[in-house]
Amino acid sequence: MKFYNLKENDEQVSFEQAVRQGLGKNQGLFFPENLPQVGDLTALLALPLVERSVKVLYPLVEDSLSKDELTEIITNAFNFPAQVQPISENSAILELFHGPTLAFKDFGARFMAQCLQHFVKKSANQNEKSSTEKITILTATSGDTGAAVAHAFHGLANIDVVILYPKGKISLLQEKMFTTLGDNISTIAIDGSFDDCQALVKDAFDDKELAKSIGLNSANSINISRLLAQVCYYFEAVAQLSRQNGDKPLPEIVFSIPSGNFGNLTAGLIAKAMGLPIKRFIAATNVNDTVPRYLATGQWQPHETIATISNAMDVSKPNNWPRVEHMIKAGIVPKESVSSSSVDEEETQMMVRQIAKLGYISEPHAAVAYSALKHSLNEGEFGVFLGTAHPAKFKDVVESILGQPIGLPKELADCASETILSIDMAADFAQLRAFLLK
Ligand SMILES: *Cc1c(COP(=O)(O)O)cnc(C)c1O
Numbered sequence: 005m006k007f008y009n010l011k012e013n014d015e016q017v018s019f020e021q022a023v024r025q026g027l028g029k030n031q032g033l034f035f036p037e038n039l040p041q042v043g044d045l046t047a048l049l050a051l052p053l054v055e056r057s058v059k060v061l062y063p064l065v066e067d068s069l070s071k072d073e074l075t076e077i078i079t080n081a082f083n084f085p086a087q088v089q090p091i092s093e094n095s096a097i098l099e100l101f102h103g104p105t106l107a108f109k110d111f112g113a114r115f116m117a118q119c120l121q122h123f124v125k126k127s128a129n130q131n132e133k134s135s136t137e138k139i140t141i142l143t144a145t146s147g148d149t150g151a152a153v154a155h156a157f158h159g160l161a162n163i164d165v166v167i168l169y170p171k172g173k174i175s176l177l178q179e180k181m182f183t184t185l186g187d188n189i190s191t192i193a194i195d196g197s198f199d200d201c202q203a204l205v206k207d208a209f210d211d212k213e214l215a216k217s218i219g220l221n222s223a224n225s226i227n228i229s230r231l232l233a234q235v236c237y238y239f240e241a242v243a244q245l246s247r248q249n250g251d252k253p254l255p256e257i258v259f260s261i262p263s264g265n266f267g268n269l270t271a272g273l274i275a276k277a278m279g280l281p282i283k284r285f286i287a288a289t290n291v292n293d294t295v296p297r298y299l300a301t302g303q304w305q306p307h308e309t310i311a312t313i314s315n316a317m318d319v320s321k322p323n324n325w326p327r328v329e330h331m332i333k334a335g336i337v338p339k340e341s342v343s344s345s346s347v348d349e350e351e352t353q354m355m356v357r358q359i360a361k362l363g364y365i366s367e368p369h370a371a372v373a374y375s376a377l378k379h380s381l382n383e384g385e386f387g388v389f390l391g392t393a394h395p396a397k398f399k400d401v402v403e404s405i406l407g408q409p410i411g412l413p414k415e416l417a418d419c420a421s422e423t424i425l426s427i428d429m430a431a432d433f434a435q436l437r438a439f440l441l442k
Contacts, residue, residue, distance in 0.1 A: 007034040020068035049243040057236035081114040086237040088244040095387040106394035109152035112230030117156035140218040144201035154182035168201040184422035196431035225267040234271030255386035256283040260377035262369040264317035266324040284341040288376035293346035314368040367395040
């Protein structure tokens, strides 16, 4: 399977190249040239997560990985479950936060890390004599991404990770989740905003000489490998629902997705296009509502980003949207299968309380998705909303909304007592460049 550049259609690359490059020419996103159908669905759904995921992804990556190699990669990457938990008679949450950093980003980041590690090892074996290839992952984070990337790449040979974050602008617990690992993970507290951090990353990628000499890769959510990994948990959710359903036919399934950069939505649409029976998707945003406004008016008009309590979705220029748009325009998924709505802060808080009344502690991102689902679900449909993060990751907000303390899971309690290893740096590219070349 080739992956082609959605902006420069002549650029076609292998899976390996798409993973290594991240973006194509002219900042174009890579997309599979076609989406193979999965075949016997009943048999597929009956398989365990790892085996099923290998079956789903193999046709997409077979030019770069053997089935055994893919199996090893997925076994290492998906070493934690995705779990469907019932919430009400016609809805359930898909818990995606049982990985090492308690957010769904662990699935994509770990799969990408294992793929890159495999490709680096392979090229090291091929050129034993010449110098070993080096890869440097450089990424800016305001929280979740940095943690998932740091944990996913920690301890992998020949890959260095450098994470920039705005000093003093993320919670202490968030900071501790990625700054305490050490080894091949360097973290830099930038004296500036998140935008300053992103600008520094962009400067580094624009510096072609630097990028080439240290093998720069951003590991962000535009990397196709992260999306392919996420396709697998939609299959897992439907597999669990059909198991829970026993002999009864599956209801019409609607997914509601708390959306920021729209990677999760893209992965869900790919799953549907490959033959997974999902009726439709609701892309739920917070007040950063570029997409719902676009679908209503046809005008793409991003506003200034607004800070909210569902801060992982504070995005006004969602970078995966061109993939969604492509799938709709090319008829890969029906236009009617995607709707989008925006949920304000007050409603989000109310929903966290309402879900708690149903006996489940959630957090603001899931609550945004639940709200959009509740307002849209029809007779005969069954709704699944994504639990993208563990509530303890947003402990302060959740405690203040619910007026009750919530416990810290082991992963968070462990890192809370560790020492922060990050260094401080001005928002100055010359200094960052010198650090990267060291
Ligand atoms: C990243 C993130 C999102 C947004 O996901 P996208 O794929 O970027 O739309 C939602 N919730 C949480 C907790 C996240 O970390």
